[in-house]
Each structure stands twice: as C-alpha cells, then as structure tokens.
Amino acid sequence: MQNPIVYTLVDRAEALPAALADLAASPSLALDMEMENSYHHYGLHIALIQISTAQQKHYIFDPLAAIDIQPLGALLTGRRKELILHDADFDLRACHQIYRWKLKRLFDTKLAAQLCGYRRFGLGHLLRDLLRIQVDKKFQTFDWMQRPLPPAALDYAARDTASLHALQTILTERLVALGRWTWAQEEFQRLERYPPRETPVAAHLRINRSSLLTPRQLAVLHALTIFRDQMARNINRPVHYVIQDALLVQLAVQPPANAKALRAMRGMHPLIYRAANTRQLLEALAQGQAAPEEIHPQRRQRPPSQAGYAQRLKALQEWRRARAKPLDLEPFLIWPNDALQWCARHPQEPLPADVASQIRAWQQEMFGDDFQRQCTKPPQP
Known part of the structure; x- marks a missing residue:
C-alpha cells in the first residue's frame, strides 16, 4: 500500500497567491491534467491541474472552482520554468484550445523513454519498472467533472506528478549515456510548435x-x-x-x-x-x-504511383528496421513514415516541404545520405 501523499488543493481564491509563490520558486515543475473529453459529458474540459515542484510540494488546482486560473497560465507559458509532462501532446492541445496557453521548455518523459529504447513507455510501466512504484488504475475512467471529488480521487491525481522529477533524472542520465540527449532536446523543441497549423478534420x-x-x-x-x-x-x-x-x-x-x-x-x-x-x-x-x-x-484521386511502389516501400521498411535494430529503437523513431511513402511512390523526386519538415536533424545527420541511396535503388524483383 502506498504512503499517503501530502498535497494542497487550490479551490479558493485566497489559496492562490501562496501556491503561485511556491511554484515561482521552483526551477522546474511537473505538470499533469485530469480531463473530460466526451466520455461522460459534452466536449473537452480541463477538470484538474496537478503540479509538483522540484522540492516535492504538490498542488492540485481546480479550474471549475471560483478561482482565476490565468495567473497560473502566465507562470506556465513563460520560458522561465522547465515543464515535465508525460505524453504531452494532448495536454498541449487542450491547454491551447481551452485557455490559449502555449506551454514552453518541455521535457516529455514518454518521448525520452522511447529514445532510451524502452518498449513499455506508459507512465504506469515506467514508474513500476524504473522507480518500483505501483499505480492504481481505478480512476482512469473517472468522471473528473463531478464535485465534490472524493479524497481517493484527489490522492490519485496528486500522484500523477509526484514522481515525474525522479523519472526525468533517470531518463536524462540514460539519454546522456547513450549519446542521445540532443535527440531528445530536438523532440522537446518540436513539441512547442503546437497547436498544429493544419485545419482540423471535420x-x-x-x-x-x-x-x-x-x-x-x-x-x-x-x-x-x-x-x-x-x-x-x-x-x-x-x-x-x-x-x-x-x-x-x-x-x-x-x-x-x-x-x-x-x-x-x-x-x-x-x-x-x-x-x-x-x-x-x-x-x-x-x-x-x-x-x-x-x-x-480519402476518395479524391491520388497522384499515381510509379511502378514498383509496393516493392520499394517494403525495401524501405526493411532498411529502417535494420537501422533501428543496433540502436535498440522502434523503427518509427528512425525515419518518418510519410518520407518512406513518398520515396516509394515517387523515387528520385525531392520530398515536398511538408514531408521533409518531419525529418529531425539527428535523423538527417545519421541516416540522410543512406536514405537517399535507398530511394534511388531499383526495386528487387
């Protein structure tokens, strides 16, 4: 059984200044959110915002209570604090959609774990495998919009960020040892480009x-x-x-x-x-x-592929798997799928800008020349 976790629930206006002062004094903040996304109610809502400081002080902010959440947003969207999240993609989208916040200086423990070669990179798996912490899953489908929230639910929420600083330390050390820290930095910087510019699909x-x-x-x-x-x-x-x-x-x-x-x-x-x-x-x-x-x-006419598309795509996928194996990485981390698809359909043609932009600098440095050679190879019979 886990030891009780001490946290501060910020659901009153008078509790906000002291909490913000504590957060402002920490060089990094671990961040998570409990959301409702058309599971129990209509639409997307941020129901709780959990934050842990580097000094292991834990806060739960209740955006549904009568507090002004914007001062917290100003703290999170400045570049003075490093923000540690797990699987940050959806949190970034939700923050921008609901509050127009653009979070910066990110460390995503999921991305870091993937670049370390971990195959089980869910937060529960990482906490169990690296920190020997067992995660209770009974609140994963909980209705976080209900009030009042039971103490067990608040305890669960506070634990989501309580160990992220320790997890960051372990993953950073492994990335440095593997010579992949600059890879992770590039991935974290790319996260800051959200929200994506493309028009949402109807x-x-x-x-x-x-x-x-x-x-x-x-x-x-x-x-x-x-x-x-x-x-x-x-x-x-x-x-x-x-x-x-x-x-x-x-x-x-x-x-x-x-x-x-x-x-x-x-x-x-x-x-x-x-x-x-x-x-x-x-x-x-x-x-x-x-x-x-x-x-x-999906029904619109796609530009015709040149003959040998299937064979070229299979060969490119095999090439990617072969490059991933000695690095003990999942193949999708080595080279973008869209680039493989384009090269297979249009060999010897340059990648369009929207596809080329998906290629990371570290990928280009390690595999760019080899990829170009693969694109010009004739398909095997």
Whole structure:
C-alpha cells in the first residue's frame, strides 16, 4: 500500500497567491491534467491541474472552482520554468484550445523513454519498472467533472506528478549515456510548435466508414453530425450518447421517410423520439439531401504511383528496421513514415516541404545520405 501523499488543493481564491509563490520558486515543475473529453459529458474540459515542484510540494488546482486560473497560465507559458509532462501532446492541445496557453521548455518523459529504447513507455510501466512504484488504475475512467471529488480521487491525481522529477533524472542520465540527449532536446523543441497549423478534420469525415459513402450520402452525414452535436451540447452528454456513429451512417445511407419510420429505429437517445427532436432530425436529413454533394478527402484521386511502389516501400521498411535494430529503437523513431511513402511512390523526386519538415536533424545527420541511396535503388524483383 502506498504512503499517503501530502498535497494542497487550490479551490479558493485566497489559496492562490501562496501556491503561485511556491511554484515561482521552483526551477522546474511537473505538470499533469485530469480531463473530460466526451466520455461522460459534452466536449473537452480541463477538470484538474496537478503540479509538483522540484522540492516535492504538490498542488492540485481546480479550474471549475471560483478561482482565476490565468495567473497560473502566465507562470506556465513563460520560458522561465522547465515543464515535465508525460505524453504531452494532448495536454498541449487542450491547454491551447481551452485557455490559449502555449506551454514552453518541455521535457516529455514518454518521448525520452522511447529514445532510451524502452518498449513499455506508459507512465504506469515506467514508474513500476524504473522507480518500483505501483499505480492504481481505478480512476482512469473517472468522471473528473463531478464535485465534490472524493479524497481517493484527489490522492490519485496528486500522484500523477509526484514522481515525474525522479523519472526525468533517470531518463536524462540514460539519454546522456547513450549519446542521445540532443535527440531528445530536438523532440522537446518540436513539441512547442503546437497547436498544429493544419485545419482540423471535420467531425463527419472522422466517422468510421464515412469514406465509403457516396457524395450525396456524405452531405447527409454532415448535416446529421451537426444535428447530433447540437443536441449533445444541449443535454451535456457525449455525442455517441445521442446517436452512435454506426447508426448515424445508417441514417445517411437509408434515411427514414417520415417520423413514424424514424421512431421505429432503435438505439438512439430517448429524447430523439420526442416530437420536436424527431422533427429536427428529419429537417437535418432534408437539409443534407438538398446540400451540395461532398467528396471525402480519402476518395479524391491520388497522384499515381510509379511502378514498383509496393516493392520499394517494403525495401524501405526493411532498411529502417535494420537501422533501428543496433540502436535498440522502434523503427518509427528512425525515419518518418510519410518520407518512406513518398520515396516509394515517387523515387528520385525531392520530398515536398511538408514531408521533409518531419525529418529531425539527428535523423538527417545519421541516416540522410543512406536514405537517399535507398530511394534511388531499383526495386528487387
């Protein structure tokens, strides 16, 4: 059984100044967040922010309480503090989406563990394997939006950051010993580029099997997705509570002719079967049938591949695996998949900028010339 952890819950305005002063005195901060992302409620929410200092003082900030969270954001987004996170990608996206925070000076223990060659790089595995700490998983699907939070849940949350400083020390020492510290630094700097600049993919295009729909059916699915999202927002439930994806696709492919036919379909949220909501769903179907047709991006014509694509791709993948083996690394760390795909499809053509930008400086230095030679090799029969 784990020893109790001492933490400070910051859920009142008067507790904020002392907590911020403590954090400001620490050269590095371990950071984690408990979130709700369309699992129990509608949309994305940051429910708790957990921070541990280098002096092993632990804080839990409650953004749902009556406190001004922006002074904390100012502390986290400045470059004066190194921030230690595990699997930082989603935390960075959530912070920017909700608060417009851009976190800097990052150390991601997941990325560091991958570059060290660890195959089990989840936080629970790393804590168990490197620090002999057993993690309780019973709160992984917990509803963090509920209040008050039970003491056991707060204890669980505080432990998420309590050992990140110790984990950072172990991983940094191993990276230095392996001569890979500069690799990790480059990866951490790339994390700071979030949020990504590309346009987010529309919700209806992310639905499984949506790429198989006809242009008319896809337009209907688009309208249905908008209806579902609005209803989910109104009742504060995840969109799949309203209509699951598979049923939404079925509605787009075989739309019911009238309210009676719609009510005969099972599996939707009970509120759908109320007259007003049934009418709105039928109106969404009509809007989709009248809207301009859509072509799914995956259905658009791809530039033709040159002959021998499959053989070249297989050879490039084998090349990558061979380079990864002596380094005891997963092959995907050696060279980006998109670069392999492009080279296999368009041998002897330069990589486009969006693909070339995925190649790290350390990858280019170690494998760049060899990769170019592989790209110009004729495919083996």
